[in-house]
Amino acid sequence: MMAFHQAVQKLLLLGTHLKLPPPPPEPRPPPRLLPLIQSLAGAHQRFDARAIHYGHRYRSGFWAIYVLSAFAVFFAVMPLALGWDSPNHALHPFVGMWALGEVAIILGVSAIYWRGVRQDWQGQWLRARTTAELTWYLPLLAPLLDFEQPHPEPNWYLQVLDPGQHLRGADEVAALCASHAALARSLLSNAWNDPEFGTLYARWTIDILEGQRHYHLRVALRQHALLHRVHSLNSWLFGLTALGALVHLMLHTLWLSLLTTFFPSLGASLHGALAQSEAYRLGATSERLVVDLQGAIDRVQSAGRADRTVLKASIEAAIALILEEHQDWHMLVRPHQLPLA
Secondary structure, X not given: OOOHHHHHHHHHOOOOOOOOOOOOOOOOOOHHHHHHHHHHHHHHHHHHHHHHHHHHHHHHHHHXXXXXXXXXXXXXXXXXXXXXXXXXXXXXXXXXXXXXXXXXXXXXXXXXXXXXXXXXXXXXXXXXXXXXXXXXXXXXXXXXXOOOOOOOOOOHHHHHOOOOHHHHOOHHHHHHHHHHHHHHHHHHOOHHHOHHHHHHHHHHHHHHHHHHHHHHHHHHHHHHHHHHHHHHHHHHHHHHHHHHHHHHHHOOOHHHHHHHHXXXXXXXXXXXXXXXXXXXXXXXXXXXXXXXXXHHHHHHHHHOXXXXXXXXXXXXXXXXXXXXXXXXXXXXXXXXXXXXX
């Protein structure tokens, strides 16, 4: 099923045509690494499913809080606009229905907030996404290690890179590295003595980087389109609010009160949800990464024609770029907890 935040954004983007390039082909790993990839696939799928689950909950949570808050204002004003608040109105006995609806919305917002904070939707999402990402790139990292030499650090990333403090706490990844070290050692024994392995490894790395580049291009285009659509919609909402306020000076009707109350609250809610999702910074970061990843692809292609030392260095730099992007995303999202909504 489509998550709530996806449904809202799809509704906001109705009529928008994103010019996306065709997706790149599926990465083709070297046959030598297939057993390692298959052995890690179950763990990656488990962490990825958890990340998707809590990611949808967290993002749907704050979008729901913002949108429902605007409709709480709508329910509060509707009895006045309909005239049901007057004792002489035929439907005055049913005026409490609008109040009950407003209370139900407020209770719904409170329930979302309480469950989201209590179950730590955001924290669960970030931790699972980090572990899923690190697990996914373990087979790509493995050929850069020397498994013949013992190392006191079980985490493969920390043997090669310094991926940041919050990634050091990925105990599940360290456990996976320790449990797969023997398999990786047997698969990669004398791998670099085979010239074909280096070629296939470089081609596989480029395919993965192409996939990441296509993903960030999609993110950049979507976030920019969403920003443009919400800004346009807000301009219309606040323009109609101003028009309603001017007309209200000459024509006194409670329907104009509804317009000048609900429209600005809806506009503020959409703006708040967009700000909490960091749409602008996500779009700008992804736009920059499209360029950086293309540079990494070019370097790996050039290194593929050089010796294995240069190739290893270029692939190590590409993995470092991906981890740096993930760390930036982590630090970007972390401050925007559900209570901010």
